[in-house]
Amino acid sequence: MSTENENTEANSELTTLRKHNADLTKDLKALRASIQQLEADKETAKEEAENASADEVTRLKNQLAKSAKDLEAATKRADDASKSLITYKSETELNKIMIANKVQSEDAPMVMAYLKSIMSVDTDGTVSLDEQPVEMFAKSYFAGAGKRYVAAPDNSGGGAAGNDGTKPSKITQPPVSPSDWNTFDGLPDAERNALAENWGRPDLRV
Structure with missing residues (x-):
């Protein structure tokens, strides 16, 4: 395979990596926004529970537990997306300098x-x-x-x-x-x- 063909394939791979980076960045921003909303919901449920009747307290505690669980899951997804983004960003950087040189x-x-x-x-x-x-x-x-x-x-x-x-x-x-x-x-x-x-x-x- 000629050097020109190798460079063409390498550039194509680099373009794919950059697109994946952009997608991961978008997903990560959405997850972080979701986490902020979940944290707000959790605080709201906690405050409402302090001023509610016994039955309402039970309902709000369940809501609070669900919000906490959803928050934990969203945080894990954000962490995983962040790690994937870092991996692809580093591979993109290394591929870029190998192609350039x-x-x-x-x-x-x-x-x-x-x-x-x-x-x-x-x-x-x-x-x-x-x-x-x-x-x-x-x-x-x-x-x-x-x-x-x-x-x-x-x-x-x-x-x-x-x-x-x-x-x-x-x-x-x-x-x-x-x-x-x-x-x-x-x-x-x-x-x-x-x-x-x-x-x-x-x-x-x-």
């Missing part, structure tokens, strides 16, 4: 695993990588240690190649030679562990 399809699972291992999300859903803004980290990483996973520009007519006519080096299998080990040992711990996980070699983790 033209990560090769065969390396995408490993790169995604590495990025998730250093990802954090605050209460507002803002994603950080290694305690840095996503764009800042991506710019540094894909120009340095992650450069081996980026598709080289096809500007020579003979396949993607670097300025010296060679393809960027990258680790595709467990290290064997001393040179392999030097390269592997020079990787950030999180990236090394992601590779080890991808190869099924827990003994290579640090």
Whole structure:
């Protein structure tokens, strides 16, 4: 599959994720509004119960119990929707930087695993990588240690190649030679562990 086709598919996936994010955000707002209404209903029932007859108190207590139950269920749905929204927002961010930096399809699972291992999300859903803004980290990483996973520009007519006519080096299998080990040992711990996980070699983790 060509890089152009891969980018088209990736952009399509990113559009789908963004739409899902928008839907989840809309649902979450509706749930929060429902929670506010339920809380108001609960308080109203409580106040009315304090000034009612015995029979009315029983009815209002039942109403109060139902409001409390409905509130609990709505709160749980809101929490679940919030978690789903954060998940999709973080996946959208990671997909976006991988597309922007033209990560090769065969390396995408490993790169995604590495990025998730250093990802954090605050209460507002803002994603950080290694305690840095996503764009800042991506710019540094894909120009340095992650450069081996980026598709080289096809500007020579003979396949993607670097300025010296060679393809960027990258680790595709467990290290064997001393040179392999030097390269592997020079990787950030999180990236090394992601590779080890991808190869099924827990003994290579640090």
